[in-house]
Amino acid sequence: MTTDRRPHLLYVVWGFPPCRAGGVYRALATANRFAAQGWRVTVLTAERDTFVRFTGADPSLESRVAEGIEVVRIPFEWPALESDLHRWSRFRVEQPRVWRKLRAWRDQRTFPEVGYGPWKKPLVAAAERIHRADPVDLVVATANPNVVFAAAGHLHRKFGVPYVMDYRDAWLLDVFTGGRLHAPRSRAARAERELMASASEVWFVNDPIREWHRALYPATAARMHTVANGFDADLVPDAPADRAPGEPGGELRFGYLGTVTPRVPLAEFLAGWKRARELSPSVAASSAHIHGYLGYYAQPRPEMLAAIAAAGDDAVSYDGPVGKGDVAKVYDGLDVQLLILAAGRYVTSGKVFEYLATGLPVVSVHHPDNAAGDVLRGHPLWFPAADLSPDGIAAALVAAAEAVATAGPELRQQARDFGARYRRDLQLDPRIDALTELVRKVTP
Template sequence: MQADTVVRGRPHLLYVAWGFPPSRGAGVYRALATANMFAAEGWDVTVLTASREVFEYQTGTDPELESRIDPRITVVRVPFNWDRGQPDLAKWSRTRVASNLLWTYTRSQRDRVAFPEAGYGSWRRSLVAATERVHREKPVNLVIGTANPNVDFTPGWHLNRNHKIPYVMDYRDTWHLDVYRDKRIGSPRSRSARMERRLLGNAAEAWFVNAPIRDWHAANYPERAEVFHVVANGFDQEFARQFVDHQPQTNAEATGLTFGYLGTMYGPMPLRESLEGWRLARSTSALMAKSRLVIRGRLGHYAEPDPALLGLLEEYRHDGVSYEGAVSKTQVAEVYRTFDVLLLILGRSKYVTSGKVFEYAATGLPIVSLHHPDTASTGILEGHPDWFPAEVLSGTHIARLLTRAGESAVAASPEKQRLARAWADHLSRENQLLPRIRDLRALVGGFQ
């Protein structure tokens, strides 16, 4: 469609996200916010996602999150074969019962026939069929696929090849970059690498959550670098508004503080080092000895908490550490308001930003960064007026940081927190997404 063509109606976005409410997977908040913002900006939005039972057995669900979907959005749930996550052994095939290892290998190879992605590749056929149905009923003007899984990119590619519809690849994760080891995954000549190059070669835009990831892809796909954009996660304005009237504790020296972590724990995170620093701080500071550390969120990516992480937290139970479970997105701000100091615990990687760093900043509370300085979140928080970044991940250094942050929280005032929240304004999701939405509106043409 030409940019100067004017048609009646609203542009139609097909948004593809395997994980969408009620999923409580790590990428669901970006997906929900993106779809909602397009709807708010005057687009008709259709979302292709997996069925509810998949999330119930694999990622866990947050039923209340569905209430946050803009009512103007049409959600189409595409059947997804979730046999690999089937917990009921009575429903396993005889072959699987005989050898689950062989069954899993065979299933993995079969998945890759349609698309080179284990566990998800076979979904391509159902996705493409659903895409064609949606396009027939109401012509699509733009497709955005958010990954992973990377099969989410295939509806856009399909409509582009068959109907010249532009598409955007939103990398909330990476496909061929190991973000912790800074190495390419697989050979550049592998089938999946060739597929990625083909998809990027025809994309109108590709979005990445931070500059280091964008730059890695620009170096590996220089011919397409001009369409690569950073679209960071950001925080939602509705979330930030819930801290406007937040008041710091007035009797913290007497009662102690609540230090908090909220997010998903996974990968090589320095959790033990952080807990050792916490234990040491409580042994050297009267304020810290009265304080407690509360962990909220998911332990691992699956519905059931990771037993190794649960066991580690249990080791420090007598040091004022408690794990108090996952949190619905609808209750996140309420939980943050019970904290006095926030702990940002992340694995070392120049490519890992984490979505929660934006919410942390929006609260106006003191933040202790318990991650290596090379981690991408460092660049996000530079300049924050109440930030305590770790230089080394030793127990002694962490203990000092925690104590300093606690003292800062005791001295906090409403004005100090207001200034910290004002500093964070540039990190809102709105500021990240709106420029891209407006450029894409121009790409698909004029609508009245």
């Protein structure tokens, strides 16, 4: 048993470096910030091969894990995404539809979450081993998947360890439609209700999601907090306020950086871009670059690749994934940022904060009700599309192109100052301070 008297955090998360999924940046920053604030941190996560084989990996992220953080990796099986036919059973080969139905049923026997439910048993066992070897003062479990909450609940029930539920999205709320994903009497709803009742804190990425849950769980409302994603200060792109403006009508680089999911209005953007080139000589002389993964997994979705390739004559290109260490370089090469997001009152995206840090113009290509608008409102170089029609998107693109040529150092500095409030540590520190005080009160 360690003699180190610093409080011990067990951080339970499925997607940790080298995972390249969007939520990994929040996970990495949270673990690092607890360590910087004087905590000993143990991360419980999946094996590296999970991400290399299924989601795609960004090895550059591993070097950003703070020194001293212990990372405990346990196996995670994902049969539904297994593409190696040699690993398929004969039954699956001969009856794939029946196999999928049976697998979904099996997945939810121990925990009500398709694909992830079977991870509960090894996850809980690993969490208990860690606690017995080196007592844990606090658990922070970061979803999704929501099965990570099971480890937190187990240590609380058996050993009285306080825990935080950190949501990137939501368990019961469909953040895109605003409807419910699970009925009130479902196993998922019952499990969340029980976990919510005992949690020391519950974190959400934006106010709309938090308010939805406050209405659903009024007894827990006071313990619910908004912890926005923010941006990482050490990765702020070098976009100085006195950056030279573009030439009127000159070539500009418009760029999107992030995962393009099936819900992202890629086709609408491409139509709006084509229309903007018809309306503006400046846009017609410019190019649009899509950086990131096409889809959730390692292999790009073919229909997305085809759509971008078809827009090649309009100077649109797919430039592939970007390692975290190269993000600043990408932003430094842009004149205008493209924030292309799915619809949904509860959708923010972590990228919006990174975009804000640059001080560059931002063109929003998403539904006006998207929660990202709440973050961007007041930004001096924000150009939201009025709607997702070709003309609505084109108008925003043309306005941003004109702004590049006219925005002087003062306006660019105002834009950077606007974004500075969303630095990641400013979002996390108030909660870490409160939790440090909580642990001091309950630890003998």
